[in-house]
Each structure stands twice: as structure tokens, then as C-alpha cells.
Amino acid sequence: MNYLDRSELPTLADRLNYAMSLRNLVQEDLASLIGCSQTSIQKLASGKSKTSKFLPAIARVLQADVDWLELGTIPASNTASVSGSKVQPRDGTPFVLGELSPWDDSTPLDDDEVELPLYKEVEIASGHGRSAVQVVPGRKVRFSSYTLRMAGVDPTNAACATNTGNSNHPLILDKATLGVDKGMTKIIDGQIYAIDHDGLLRIKFLYRLPGGALRLRSYNREEYGDEDYPLDDVMEQRIQIIGRVFWWSTLNPTNAPPLL
Incomplete structure (x- = not known):
């Protein structure tokens, strides 16, 4: 994913349409893949809706960072550390998932x-x-x-x-x-x-x-x-x-x- 910043893609609708074009997906295809109505996608793509409960699923299908999609925040890195095992997204950009915590139940949760x-x-x-x-x-x-x-x-x-x-x-x-x-x-x-x-x-x-x-x-x-x-x-x-x-x-x- 080539992430463009908010000066180039200022709105959620702009970023959604851009990500869909990279995946060669139309609204009907995206709606079918995430299990929502085409109207829900149309409202986001047209700017009528500024957020949606479907954004995490949309980001997954489009292989985009959900914070970038919703807020325009460019990821600091395309990698995140997980158990040392690399995953290869469909667009060929490598990233690594984060790791499981080895601590016991009494250990307080970190902020993230x-x-x-x-x-x-x-x-x-x-x-x-x-x-x-x-x-x-x-x-x-x-x-x-x-x-x-x-x-x-x-x-x-x-x-x-x-x-x-x-x-x-x-x-x-x-x-x-x-x-x-x-x-x-x-x-x-x-x-x-x-x-x-x-x-x-x-x-x-x-x-x-x-x-x-x-x-x-x-x-x-x-x-x-x-x-x-x-x-x-x-x-x-x-x-x-x-x-x-x-x-x-x-x-x-x-x-x-x-x-x-």
C-alpha cells in the first residue's frame, strides 16, 4: 500500500476510493466481501458518512492500515513485530504481526x-x-x-x-x-x-x-x-x-x- 498523506487525500472518502482503486474493487464487490450493504459503502465513498462500524473489516479487505483509512495517519512503519513470523500481504508488501504476551494473569495490561x-x-x-x-x-x-x-x-x-x-x-x-x-x-x-x-x-x-x-x-x-x-x-x-x-x-x- 502506497500511503498518501492528508494533504493529498484529505477525507475518509478520498482514502477509501483510492484504496479501492488499488485493489480494483467497486462498491458492490467491497460490500459483498465484508458482508454489508452497497449503500453503506456508497455513503462512505461519497462522504455522506464520516465513520462506520465496518471500517476494520474494510481495512482488512483493502489491506490498508485502519488508522490511515479513518484518520489519514500514515503508519510509522509497514512492519509490526509478532512472534518473529512474517506475513506476506497480497500486494507483496512484507509485514510482521505483533507477539503474544508471555506474562501471567496478574501482570497489568500495557496501554496498547x-x-x-x-x-x-x-x-x-x-x-x-x-x-x-x-x-x-x-x-x-x-x-x-x-x-x-x-x-x-x-x-x-x-x-x-x-x-x-x-x-x-x-x-x-x-x-x-x-x-x-x-x-x-x-x-x-x-x-x-x-x-x-x-x-x-x-x-x-x-x-x-x-x-x-x-x-x-x-x-x-x-x-x-x-x-x-x-x-x-x-x-x-x-x-x-x-x-x-x-x-x-x-x-x-x-x-x-x-x-x-
């Missing part, structure tokens, strides 16, 4: 930190071995607010989860911590989502199919084939999207399976 709830499978009492995807009481993961802004994620919609199994190996390893944007449940084909599949927490690439059907795909497709679910099965098996996975961090212990 937020605590995110952690989701996991929890066995239901008297449920005969059944489980449900629930927030783990007392378990939270700390993130830099700047990290979330870089990813275009509203902190109030962010949560974490833990990957289990090797269906996405070696992209996402077993026990990896995942950042989930609960504000993004609209399916963008080929994106990674956390889903609640009848009480099981699953991390899958999702694709829409005709008739409301859904395809679940694993990165490790040699061992885990595609799963197609007609709409009736989606409803019967209670497949619900928790949110889009925007970040993951992986521990690679010595007893882990080889990556290659």
Missing part, C-alpha cells in the same frame, strides 16, 4: 494491549461424552491493539482458539494458537475459518457450493479429503462459523512430527 478470550472444546456435564465449543473461564491471550489494527480486526470481535490435529500440517501445527475474527463469518472462498461442528472445534478452509452447501478443506489434503455438506446436513450437524482465522502462532516441540 487487549486480552482475548480462548475457545476450546469443553465436555458437557451429563452429556455422555459430548462436547461444546465454549470460552475457557480464566484463560485469555494478550495481543497488541496495533497488531489487530494491522489485521483489520476490531478487538471486540477478536478471540483465540487452539488447533488440534495435523489436518492442516505443516501450515498450522498441532496445538497452534489461532487468532479468530468473530466479526467475519461471511465465507470468502479459500479463507481459513474456525467452525463449531456439532461441538467440535475445527479449523478449515471453506468454500461455498450451490444450494447453500458447504465444502470443508484441509491443507493436508493427501490425508484429509474434502468434506462436502448439503444445506440440510449443515443444519442437522450444527455447522456454525465462529470466525475467520487471521493469525496463528505455532510451537514446534522436539517430539513433533517432521515438517518435511
Whole structure:
């Protein structure tokens, strides 16, 4: 993203239209990608609206800094430090996400930190071995607010989860911590989502199919084939999207399976 300052793009509408042109997106396309009406985008693009609850999602889709989009503030750097793992945006500009806090629950939050709830499978009492995807009481993961802004994620919609199994190996390893944007449940084909599949927490690439059907795909497709679910099965098996996975961090212990 080539960020222009407020002398060149003085308003939110100017910056929005500029960012859309760089991505070759029209208002209808942007609205579809973030799950809002075209009217909402039109009001922002025309200057009738000066702000919107959709700005973090818009920034994510346009791969722009949300503070620049809303306020015209040019980022001091296109990088932000996260767990030492680099992410390559679609426009080729490298940046690094911020790191998880290693401190315990008694450590005060820094000014730019937020605590995110952690989701996991929890066995239901008297449920005969059944489980449900629930927030783990007392378990939270700390993130830099700047990290979330870089990813275009509203902190109030962010949560974490833990990957289990090797269906996405070696992209996402077993026990990896995942950042989930609960504000993004609209399916963008080929994106990674956390889903609640009848009480099981699953991390899958999702694709829409005709008739409301859904395809679940694993990165490790040699061992885990595609799963197609007609709409009736989606409803019967209670497949619900928790949110889009925007970040993951992986521990690679010595007893882990080889990556290659």
C-alpha cells in the first residue's frame, strides 16, 4: 500500500476510493466481501458518512492500515513485530504481526494491549461424552491493539482458539494458537475459518457450493479429503462459523512430527 498523506487525500472518502482503486474493487464487490450493504459503502465513498462500524473489516479487505483509512495517519512503519513470523500481504508488501504476551494473569495490561478470550472444546456435564465449543473461564491471550489494527480486526470481535490435529500440517501445527475474527463469518472462498461442528472445534478452509452447501478443506489434503455438506446436513450437524482465522502462532516441540 502506497500511503498518501492528508494533504493529498484529505477525507475518509478520498482514502477509501483510492484504496479501492488499488485493489480494483467497486462498491458492490467491497460490500459483498465484508458482508454489508452497497449503500453503506456508497455513503462512505461519497462522504455522506464520516465513520462506520465496518471500517476494520474494510481495512482488512483493502489491506490498508485502519488508522490511515479513518484518520489519514500514515503508519510509522509497514512492519509490526509478532512472534518473529512474517506475513506476506497480497500486494507483496512484507509485514510482521505483533507477539503474544508471555506474562501471567496478574501482570497489568500495557496501554496498547487487549486480552482475548480462548475457545476450546469443553465436555458437557451429563452429556455422555459430548462436547461444546465454549470460552475457557480464566484463560485469555494478550495481543497488541496495533497488531489487530494491522489485521483489520476490531478487538471486540477478536478471540483465540487452539488447533488440534495435523489436518492442516505443516501450515498450522498441532496445538497452534489461532487468532479468530468473530466479526467475519461471511465465507470468502479459500479463507481459513474456525467452525463449531456439532461441538467440535475445527479449523478449515471453506468454500461455498450451490444450494447453500458447504465444502470443508484441509491443507493436508493427501490425508484429509474434502468434506462436502448439503444445506440440510449443515443444519442437522450444527455447522456454525465462529470466525475467520487471521493469525496463528505455532510451537514446534522436539517430539513433533517432521515438517518435511
